[in-house]
Amino acid sequence: METRELRYFVAVAEELHFGRAAQRLGIAQPPLSRAIHRLERRLDAVLLERTSRAVTLTEAGSVLLREARAALDAVEAAERRTRRAALAATGRPAVVLATKAGASSELLAKLLDAYAAEPDAVAVDLLLCGIGEQEPMLRDGRADVALLHQPFDDTAGFDVEELHTEGQIVVLPAGHPLAAREQVRAAEVAGLPDLPLPRWPGRDGTYPDGPGPRARDHAQLFQLIALGRACWIAPQSCRAQLGDDLAGVPVVDAPQVTTVIAWPPHSRSRAVAGLVRTATRL
Template sequence: MDEVPLETRELRYFVAVAEELHFGRAAERLGMAQPPLSRAIQRLERRLGVRLLARDRRGVALTDAGRTLLHEGRAALEATLAAGRRARRAGAEGGAGERLVLAVKAGAFHELLRKLLAAHAAEPGSAEVEVVPSGVCEQEEMLRDGRADVALLHVPPRSLAGFDSERLSTEGQVAVLPAGHPLAARASLSMAEVGAVPDLPLARWPGRDGFPPGPGPEIHDQTQLAQLIALGRAAAVFPESATSWLWSAHAAVPLVDAPEVAGHLAWPAHSRSRALAALVRTATRL
């Protein structure tokens, strides 16, 4: 079968249409007129020899081939974007030495991160590490799109596909509740007990495909979550080490049946950075 090389522009056009499932909205998102976008997608389909989109009076839907290209195209665009960002970051150093950007969820891994940074800084010739506290479930995306070189993240639920990683910790989980709630006085809770409280729905975290269904509020940042819990409008489940951000209006109760979560240091599998390799060696020694 003949190879059909794809251009970044083609992928960007297709991903926009595939995500919007509407040529007009995709054209507006891309800042272009709809007719040339439609022609570009048709040319792409002819070149590939497959239908990517099924069009009818009801709208636009992805074919099996289209779903495959959406998945692969997103990854390819992310890799291209990441390469540019990391190249600019390396060039901006001006000979001053490599700098690593480490993404970590705000409030998480506080003690582990403190020890890691101190041990790394004590190594001769160690690179500067810029710590970027990230939003909810954002570390993986920061690695994929090049905003970060390395990340501390919890597994599960996030995926390590495409990354190399080292497991640094394993810990239990806790329910974070309003301090005045009756369940906050318990020595421990089960997941079923936490999920069965009608006045404290579990907060919903964003994923790649949006928020999961459920009655709980959609959470966009740590401050929003903290306030909703303090007001008695939501509850959340966190790894034990991620509770350093708790307010006095919060309580953390151990969950006896929640799965343990592992803390991983993760980085792109193709990385050849010596500075990153040095940071990983320091982390594994800890």
């Protein structure tokens, strides 16, 4: 299969409409339809059920969609990493580090300072991401290495080193009755009718159903909490970002959060190896 065919199929499978998929791809609909027919003949499988009213994925189509996305991500990652390797060969080496904005700030600052002091250090391009964005950036080659947070981020398929483990707190308006407590339990937080937990977007950009407000980033969420519209269970290190209008109370039964440094197992980058080595010595 060619990458062009996979891109065509992914567009149709995601749009479930040949016209919209053709518009997204910037081609006419007839050649797109012919390309999908050729792909089905080559695979000897029906990938899409077509009626006059709808297009739906078959079981085989669902499998190919999952595999095609992974294959296209791998191709894009190879292109990006090859370009960076070419730049390194011309004397302009750099390593791209992805991390969640506002998370592990103290650890990140220590890592960057310690690595900059290494004799073989190269420039570090920092990608500050939204919630859950650093893992797909590492998978698709936009980043060479990332700081991820277990159990929230998926580390399957990466090499990882654990750097730091911490408890979690609930972030509340400073005047809330629970803010005066020394500790709380997760059930107490979940039972706050006036302060629902926020909803974060998934990888496809959609929000799950629920009563909590839609959250995009920490700054927006902290303002919502200060206004009495939400609360949030977060790693203890986020205390450093809390203003006087917010309070953080330990949640004794919340799962521990472990920050790891992660990189692709096939990486042969000396810069990545050096950054990982520095991180494990902190």
